[in-house]
Amino acid sequence: MEKMLTVLFHRDFAGFTGGHLKVWDYYQHIQSSKNYNAEIFFTRKSSWVDNPWLGVRNKCLDNWNPEKTDILFLAGMDWLALSESERQSPPAPVINLIQHVRHADSNNPLYEFLKYPATRICVSQQVAEAIDATGEVNGDIVVNTNGIDHALLPKPLSLENKDIPLLIMGLKNPELAQSLSGELSANGIKHTLIQKHLPRYEFLSLINRSLVTVLLPTLTEGFYLPALEAMYLDTLVICPDCIGNRSFCKDAITCIRPAYNFKNIIKAIQQALAMSSEKRMEITSVAKNLALEHTIEQERNNFLELLSAVC
Numbered sequence: 001m002e003k004m005l006t007v008l009f010h011r012d013f014a015g016f017t018g019g020h021l022k023v024w025d026y027y028q029h030i031q032s033s034k035n036y037n038a039e040i041f042f043t044r045k046s047s048w049v050d051n052p053w054l055g056v057r058n059k060c061l062d063n064w065n066p067e068k069t070d071i072l073f074l075a076g077m078d079w080l081a082l083s084e085s086e087r088q089s090p091p092a093p094v095i096n097l098i099q100h101v102r103h104a105d106s107n108n109p110l111y112e113f114l115k116y117p118a119t120r121i122c123v124s125q126q127v128a129e130a131i132d133a134t135g136e137v138n139g140d141i142v143v144n145t146n147g148i149d150h151a152l153l154p155k156p157l158s159l160e161n162k163d164i165p166l167l168i169m170g171l172k173n174p175e176l177a178q179s180l181s182g183e184l185s186a187n188g189i190k191h192t193l194i195q196k197h198l199p200r201y202e203f204l205s206l207i208n209r210s211l212v213t214v215l216l217p218t219l220t221e222g223f224y225l226p227a228l229e230a231m232y233l234d235t236l237v238i239c240p241d242c243i244g245n246r247s248f249c250k251d252a253i254t255c256i257r258p259a260y261n262f263k264n265i266i267k268a269i270q271q272a273l274a275m276s277s278e279k280r281m282e283i284t285s286v287a288k289n290l291a292l293e294h295t296i297e298q299e300r301n302n303f304l305e306l307l308s309a310v311c
Contacts, residue, residue: 005035006069007030007069007071007072007073008066008069008071008072009023009038009039009041010040010064010074011043011046011053013043013048015197016050016197016200018225021200022097022099022225026073026097029299030073032300033304033307035307035308040053040060040061041061042060066082070093070311071094071310073097074096074097074118075097075098076110079096079116090116090117090118093311094116094118095118095306095310096119096139097120097121098120099123099223100127100221101220101244104131104133111136114134114137115136115138119140120137120140120142121144122142122143122222123143123145123223124244126244126246128141130243144303144306145294146223147299148228148232148294149296150296154204156234159234163209164206165212166189166210166211166269166272166273167191167194167206167209167212168191168192168194170195171194171197171216172217172218174195177194177216178195180269184269189269192206207229208235212236212272213230213237213238214238214268216240217240219260220243223244223245224242224245227239227245228290231288231290232288235284236255236256237249237287238258238268238272239256240257240258240259240260248290248291248294253286254283254286254287254290
């Protein structure tokens with residue numbers, strides 16, 4: 001029987017983010033395999049509020065020993081857990097999850113990590129193209145498109161049970177969300193505005209209850225999973241272009257994807273509210289099918305195949 005290989009993760013958990021959630025998915029991918037074992041170390045200042053690893057907290061490592069593992073799994077700023085000499089010559093092969101196009105921005109600290117040897121998994125083709133264009137990447141670039149664990153999402157409500165006509169999810173851009181809300185209120189358009197962090201199930205439940213959902217990502221994203229989750233929940237999605245969402249946020253096909261500014265988003269909302277039921281059904285049906293194609297199982301299989309090739 002072959003020895004199980006250990007994959008070591010590192011996290012500095014300041015609060016819940018989609019990035020942490022995707023690293024949790026990859027941790028679970030490892031744990032699902034009979035060939036690998038996942039271990040994780042959290043910094044002492046890490047929070048355990050809304051922490052996906054809370055249920056396995058007692059299994060987390062007390063000490064960070066990268067020289068005692070078979071594979072290192074790093075994401076975001078995790079590279080800082082290694083010394084400069086370790087970054088240049090890692091003590092174990094590195095799998096580096098790249099979740100945002102900002103890694104390709106020479107003014108961002110993440111850019112500096114591209115020069116260190118690793119196999120880089122990008123969550124979208126747009127992210128892969130962005131980092132490849134820098135000419136700085138040391139190692140292979142692989143695309144593993146984000147998947148959804150559909151079993152963890154609410155059961156999509158029927159149209160007659162959706163009691164929120166228009167929802168604006170503005171956590172990542174509260175100022176724009178407030179401006180949109182003000183304009184809608186001035187014109188007597190009923191809507192629900194969310195500008196604060198919500199527990200994940202409450203967040204998804206609100207989207208599930210909505211006929212039309214406006215999602216405001218940051219100006220650039222690596223993928224933006226909430227838009228795909230919203231498509232699964234049969235809401236008509238309005239999501240402005242943020243680069244990483246282009247493979248699944250297809251304007252007038254799976255959603256309405258305006259340019260990222262106040263004027264165009266207001267026009268998109270007006271378009272959505274005036275849309276015929278037939279056109280709405282056409283868009284949400286295509287969107288739902290696309291969301292169903294993005295499975296967590298496919299993401300897992302792709303990753304485990306990559307691991308077997310790396311080690």
